[in-house]
Amino acid sequence: MPPKDPILEKIVRKLASRASLDEADRAAVFALPYVRRSYEAPAYVLREGEPPRKHCSFVLGGLAFRQKLAATGARQIVSIHMTGDFLDLQHLFLNRADHSVQALSLLETAEIERSALQELVLQRPAIGKAMWIDALIDASIFREWILNVGRRDARARVAHLLCEVSIRMEAAGLTDGSGYKLPLTQEQLGDAVGLTSVHVNRTLRALAEQGLIRRDKRYVHFDDLKALRAAADFSALYLHLDQSATPDDSGGH
Amino acid sequence: MPPKDPILEKIVRKLASRASLDEADRAAVFALPYVRRSYEAPAYVLREGEPPRKHCSFVLGGLAFRQKLAATGARQIVSIHMTGDFLDLQHLFLNRADHSVQALSLLETAEIERSALQELVLQRPAIGKAMWIDALIDASIFREWILNVGRRDARARVAHLLCEVSIRMEAAGLTDGSGYKLPLTQEQLGDAVGLTSVHVNRTLRALAEQGLIRRDKRYVHFDDLKALRAAADFSALYLHLDQSATPDDSGGH
DNA sequence: CGACTCGTTGAGTGATATCAAACCCGGTGG
DNA sequence: CCACCGGGTTTGATATCACTCAACGAGTCG
Numbered sequence: 153m154p155p156k157d158p159i160l161e162k163i164v165r166k167l168a169s170r171a172s173l174d175e176a177d178r179a180a181v182f183a184l185p186y187v188r189r190s191y192e193a194p195a196y197v198l199r200e201g202e203p204p205r206k207h208c209s210f211v212l213g214g215l216a217f218r219q220k221l222a223a224t225g226a227r228q229i230v231s232i233h234m235t236g237d238f239l240d241l242q243h244l245f246l247n248r249a250d251h252s253v254q255a256l257s258l259l260e261t262a263e264i265e266r267s268a269l270q271e272l273v274l275q276r277p278a279i280g281k282a283m284w285i286d287a288l289i290d291a292s293i294f295r296e297w298i299l300n301v302g303r304r305d306a307r308a309r310v311a312h313l314l315c316e317v318s319i320r321m322e323a324a325g326l327t328d329g330s331g332y333k334l335p336l337t338q339e340q341l342g343d344a345v346g347l348t349s350v351h352v353n354r355t356l357r358a359l360a361e362q363g364l365i366r367r368d369k370r371y372v373h374f375d376d377l378k379a380l381r382a383a384a385d386f387s388a389l390y391l392h393l394d395q396s397a398t399p400d401d402s403g404g405h
Numbered sequence: 406m407p408p409k410d411p412i413l414e415k416i417v418r419k420l421a422s423r424a425s426l427d428e429a430d431r432a433a434v435f436a437l438p439y440v441r442r443s444y445e446a447p448a449y450v451l452r453e454g455e456p457p458r459k460h461c462s463f464v465l466g467g468l469a470f471r472q473k474l475a476a477t478g479a480r481q482i483v484s485i486h487m488t489g490d491f492l493d494l495q496h497l498f499l500n501r502a503d504h505s506v507q508a509l510s511l512l513e514t515a516e517i518e519r520s521a522l523q524e525l526v527l528q529r530p531a532i533g534k535a536m537w538i539d540a541l542i543d544a545s546i547f548r549e550w551i552l553n554v555g556r557r558d559a560r561a562r563v564a565h566l567l568c569e570v571s572i573r574m575e576a577a578g579l580t581d582g583s584g585y586k587l588p589l590t591q592e593q594l595g596d597a598v599g600l601t602s603v604h605v606n607r608t609l610r611a612l613a614e615q616g617l618i619r620r621d622k623r624y625v626h627f628d629d630l631k632a633l634r635a636a637a638d639f640s641a642l643y644l645h646l647d648q649s650a651t652p653d654d655s656g657g658h
Numbered sequence: 659c660g661a662c663t664c665g666t667t668g669a670g671t672g673a674t675a676t677c678a679a680a681c682c683c684g685g686t687g688g
Numbered sequence: 689c690c691a692c693c694g695g696g697t698t699t700g701a702t703a704t705c706a707c708t709c710a711a712c713g714a715g716t717c718g
Contacts, residue, residue, distance in 0.1 A: 201642065220548060223638040226556040230548045242544055245537045250545045250643040274534055277527035284498045284526075287540065291495055292503045294547035295473060295483045301555040302599030303479040306674070337696060346555030351674055353698060369683095385476040389454065390503040559706070590664065604706055606666060622665095622715095 159262050160184060163210055166236050169396050170282035177278045184272070186264045188212070191255035197239055198253040207263035208240035214259035215335050218242075219343070220251045229344040231293060232256070232317065232335075235324045241287045244270060256335055289392050296390040301346040304385060306355045309345040311364065311384035314372060319388060323396065331366075331373035359383070412515050413437060416463055419489050422649050423535035430531045437525070439517045441465070444508035450492055451506040460516035461493035467512035468588050471495075472596070473504045482597040484546060485509070485570065485588075488577045494540045497523060509588055542645050549643040554599040557638060559608045562598040564617065564637035567625060572641060576649065584619075584626035612636070 164181050167173060173181075189209075191197060197209055197216060209216075216233045230251060233239060239253055239261070273280045293316075300312050317335070321327045334341075338356070339349040347355070359365045364380045366373040374380055417434050420426060426434075442462075444450060450462055450469060462469075469486045483504060486492060492506055492514070526533045546569075553565050570588070574580045587594075591609070592602040600608070612618045617633045619626040627633055 218548070220552045222552060222556045222561075224556075228552040228555045230551045242541060244541070245534055245648075246541055246545070246645055247647055248642065248645070250645070251548055273537075274530035280527050280533060281498055284537075284540075287537075287544070288495060288497070288499055291540070291544040291547060292499070294544060294551060295471070295504055297551050298483045298547060298554060299473045299475060299481040301551060303475045303477075303481045308475075338698095339696080348675055349697085350676080350699090354674095357698085389501060392499055392501070392503070394500055395498075591666095592664080601707055602665085603667090603708085607706090610666085 156182060159186070159188070159212065162212070162236075163262070166210075167279055167282040170285045171278045173278050173282075177276050180272055180276055180279070184264055184268055186210075186262045189261050189263050190214075191216075191259040191261070193255055193257060195255045195259075196252060197255065197259070197261075198243070198249050200249055200252045202249050203247060204240070204243045204249065204266060206266055208238060208244070208266050208269050209261040209263055211235050211237045211239065212260040212262055215256035216253055216259050217256050217340070217344075218251050218253050227343045228346065229340060230297065231290065232320075232344070234321060235326060238283070238286060240266070241283060242290060244273065244283075244287075256340075285392075285395050289395070292390045292392060306345075306347055306351055307358065308383060308385050309347065310341065310352060310355050311359060311380055312386055313341065313345055314365065314374075315381055315384045315386040316391070318374065319391065319393075323391075323393060329374070329377065331371060334370045334372055409435060412439070412441070412465065415465070415489075416515070419463075420532055420535040423538045424531045426531050426535075430529050433525055433529055433532070437517055437521055439463075439515045442514050442516050443467075444469075444512040444514070446508055446510060448508045448512075449505060450508065450512070450514075451496070451502050453502055453505045455502050456500060457493070457496045457502065457519060459519055461491060461497070461519050461522050462514040462516055464488050464490045464492065465513040465515055468509035469506055469512050470509050470593070470597075471504050471506050480596045481599065482593060483550065484543065485573075485597070487574060488579060491536070491539060493519070493522075494536060495543060497526065497536075497540075509593075538645075538648050542648070545643045545645060559598075559600055559604055560611065560636060561638050562600065563594065563605060563608045564612060564633055565639055566594065566598055567618065567627075568634055568637045568639040569644070571627065572644065572646075576644075576646060582627075582630065584624060587623045587625055 160182050163184070164173065164178055167181065198205060200220065211233060213235055216239060217229050218231045219227055219229045221227055243249055244266075273283045300309050304312065318327070318329060318332060321332055322329045326332070336344065337349075338352045342349045342352040345352070356365070356367065360367050364376065364383055366375060413435050416437070417426065417431055420434065451458060453473065464486060466488055469492060470482050471484045472480055472482045474480055496502055497519075526536045553562050557565065571580070571582060571585060574585055575582045579585070589597065591605045595602045595605040598605070609618070609620065613620050617629065617636055619628060
């Protein structure tokens with residue numbers, strides 16, 4: 153067998169963690185045409201209102217976020233993405249982008265042809281299932297964010313975001329669970345939780361004073377994860393982490 | 406040909422509006438086993454934390470909503486559903502429910518076997534595509550709600566919800582565009598937009614005083630839809646209505 | 659006729675926004 | 689090496705939107 157492309161290998165691994173792939177599935181992924189690309193920090197991957205791009209991004213490294221704008225000019229970040237995420241699943245079968253996607257740090261991607269990906273998703277049940285799970289988890293996170301922004305106070309909101317980012321980065325192998333370098337400015341943090349950057353600042357300070365986090369510049373460290381989660385009203389159920397660890401293959405074939 | 410089941414016919418029509426189905430696709434849908442069921446107003450269709458049900462609901466009539474709870478007991482409604490919606494797509498391939506679904510009014514459904522639906526979605530590309538579109542539009546609405554709750558003031562928030570419900574009800578053939586009977590109590594309205602029922606009440610009054618809506622008990626009437634939409638910062642892009650326009654039922658009759 | 663739910667209104671409070679200024683720090687150019 | 693610059697952070701003072709608490713009214717059901 154020829155040596156496999158290491159990038160497609162990553163995609164295979166990701167999909168295989170969500171549903172069990174047979175040899176034909178793997179071969180189909182390895183046949184996928186793609187190019188590598190990188191985006192500098194505030195670059196747009198996709199702009200609201202545009203028709204979908206010819207390519208779909210799979211994140212190899214770096215961070216990205218989705219955002220929408222209100223008429224007042226206020227911005228709302230609606231999700232954050234990292235290594236291993238597909239950025240375009242949310243538009244895979246839609247005719248127009250309802251939000252923008254931007255690079256948050258230097259973003260490295262594999263750009264896969266959209267039509268080829270659509271084909272795979274529709275024609276290969278196991279791959280389709282894996283992609284469904286990915287898209288559904290995204291949607292679950294959206295729902296949690298509605299709750300976060302709609303019904304929690306500032307303290308819980310930012311604590312919740314800190315927890316989510318921490319856990320997801322850990323799951324993606326980007327940190328251990330004890331802390332990380334905040335990838336967001338306080339302004340962006342505010343845009344993600346529906347607060348002002350000023351208030352985010354005060355809230356972070358309060359969390360630190362209460363001993364829930366420790367900060368050094370951009371780094372946040374969690375000494376008492378349990379207490380932080382309690383303050384955040386955080387339950388990991390909505391991340392459906394069980395579905396990225398152990399594949400179950402009901403419904404496949 | 407034997408007379409077709411009128412309920413499965415509805416499902417076929419719905420799917421056909423999203424992707425073009427061939428004869429085999431239609432036959433597969435018509436072969437779906439289902440039972441009718443109805444839920445009385447506050448009944449749960451699905452409870453947060455539970456494993457998925459054996460059946461998936463397709464709404465034939467009435468309204469339903471999704472909700473999540475904060476630790477404080479505060480409730481957040483994260484979406485509203487009506488005739489023609491599938492209620493369980495958001496969990497179709499997940500192992501645990503991350504939110505609850507409840508009947509908002511007398512809810513009439515067709516309950517389709519989950520495994521059969523999974524099978525259809527994965528094995529039949531056209532049906533899979535139609536379901537993808539449905540699920541992705543749900544997700545798009547979630548994103549808009551994050552923006553609504555996170556970055557708009559009370560006036561715009563409730564106006565936005567009024568607009569969305571109006572347009573979706575109109576698209577589902579439940580009203581004309583000029584007004585409708587509010588299906589939500591003010592408390593529920595508040596839970597949907599992240600406000601108190603008291604403040605919703607005042608906000609509705611203000612909208613009425615400004616001539617943006619007219620109210621008679623539970624009925625709301627829109628005289629100046631344009632102005633209301635402006636106040637709501639409403640753009641229908643996120644509903645992706647172009648993708649539900651009833652096209653192409655090739656080979657149907 | 660109670661008993662209930664839903665809607666309405668008022669008064670007082672509080673959480674978060676706004677406005678404004680200073681500060682910190684890494685980077686750049688003189 | 690220093691001066692300056694600019695983005696991000698921090699802090700204070702004040703304003704405001706939405707919440708809380710409380711009461712009452714209207715409709716409905718048993």
